[in-house]
Amino acid sequence: MTVAIDSDKLMGFVFKAVDEVGATLNAALVVMGDRLGFYQSLADHGPTTPAELAERTNTDQHYTREWLNAQAAGGFVEYDASTGRYTLPPEQTVAMTDPNSPAYLPGFFQIALGTVQHTTETIEAARSGAGVGWHEHTSDVHVGCERFFRPSYNANLLPSWLPALDGVVAKLERGAKVADIGCGHGASTVLMAEAFPKSRFTGSDYHQASIETARQRAAGLGERVTFEVAAANQFSGSGYDLVTTFDALHDMGDPVGAAKHVREALAPDGTWLLVEPMAGDHVEDNLNPVGRAYYGFSTLLCTPASLSQPVGLALGTQAGPARIQDVTTAAGFSRFRTVAQTPFNLVFEVRP
Template sequence: MDRDKTYQFLEQVTAWAAGATTIGLLALADRTGLLRAMADGVSGTTADIADTTGLDARYVTEILGGLHAAAIVEWDPTTGSFSLSPEHAAVIGDDASPYAMTGWLDMIPSAFEHTDAIAEAVRTGGGVDFDAFGPKMVRGIDRANRPSHTILLARRWLTHLPDITERLASGGVVADIGCGSGAAVEALARAFPAASVVGVDRSVASIERAVAGSSMPNVRYVVGTTSDLPAYGPFDLVTMLDVVHDLVDPVGSLTTVRRSLTDGGAVFVLEPSMPEDMADRVGPHASLVYGISVFHCLTQSLAAGGAGLGAAGGESAIRSVAEQAGFTSVEVLPIDNPFSSFYRLS
């Protein structure tokens, strides 16, 4: 045995453990309002910060110590003051920021609560149903997706479908499948006020959250699946944002979507980016995609007896299910994004 190799791996596992506990500390700081307060400019000694936020000083001391150790918050040795830089606040302290990663502070703890149940599924088959993950997962998915859906979907991403946006400027019908809490639906409705936008999701909790937060008159939310689409179409555009890999029956669902399009209509698909070659599937991004796939995407599909496509399928998986569903064109759109790939199906 190569002891040096063992020690190197031991250090790597220690780093992973530190990362996991740091996510835990960030989740605590998020849920207690500590991150939001520091993002808004609250700083000082731990006693000062505890007094301002109304939190327990002893916990604040330990949490900020851990966040300083992880180089998340800054500490001034001359004053003992802790602060959060604007650059870091944009990532962990502001849900509206285009750089926000705050949704993961809900999703990862929520997913890990089901480790035992998923382990049993690994042994015997099946999985954990989406609804079993509860409101924290619904909230986390919304927080993770809302900034990009609000800021980028209509203003940047859909500019790569100019024929479709030209249609929608004067009317038409759009469906967002797997709409979650409605961020994309609301963004589409604002961008195309002459069009009608339908949000469809099988999660009652997600649709309730979407309805509660809706502010646009040209939207409608439906608890349902792709099988319900024909009642509301035909559609000039269907968006499926981080959805295809979650579907119980991706080929059947995409077939229904295709049949629900108007002549010349299109489907806009967003999926996690993954290299086709396993040799290139290394590093933090690939690890994160595989991890959330096992702990959420894959298991909730298998729980329903589904295909279990998983989040790590990459372009070949999307192309395969789209072609089986009868789409004759699967175009990879030239949208620069480090995390996601984009497709036009027609």
């Protein structure tokens, strides 16, 4: 059967593909600019020539010239042909240089670049149905993940997400017992511990290297914060007033088993704060830029991570509220509600 080809549509797709290749390369260029201080230098000094950027960052002018041109072509910086200078606009300055802004993006590019470095292993895993563990990835994945999510936690956890939970802030102020499951580098654990000095916090993660970093980050907080290497269905302790899980449930091999363990570890009136990536319940709900990025991470990072663990349920990064609620219901929880959301996250309150 012969299918007529619309040549205009074909060339439109070709040029879309060209843009995609440029975007793929730009992930590496952003990490390069972040690590070499290019963005910060542009933010500090305003309109800059390649020679000036090279001098200020102690790099080679050939590289700064090509990097600036690539950034200008992609709309990350602006180029003035009359002066030969490049400027980082104020909005991009916030997004690329301010780690305290919820719009801070270098970590997003870093985790993306780290993720694609293991594409060969993921392709082989797809053939066999095996997984690729979180611990098997480059540190760019682990560091980039924290750098991407931490600004959102800083902006939302204390002023918005915790207050949205019924009675939880009052408990934390009086002195509560808290477990942070899948804590990674401990950004969320430390943030809560600093805000609520009367409470006690235990962070856990199966990744040894992440726990070592978390312990370093918590130095100075004393015995109020402890960290342990433990899978999500094996963390220690009981009688917790609050359990938190940030952007980790969908990565777990056995999320139902983890949820059951949370149910057992909670106090009778305890609360589980469950934060997951923004997603709708149907594929068509997620056919947008955020969904596209998350489906990419799901294919190359999160689903392989789940498949590398016992059970290997592979919820996927875009599981959606209904599937997350099914997990909590199967674990014995009876109350589930969405209490907040951001462009990148959904926040759930789960109770016995």
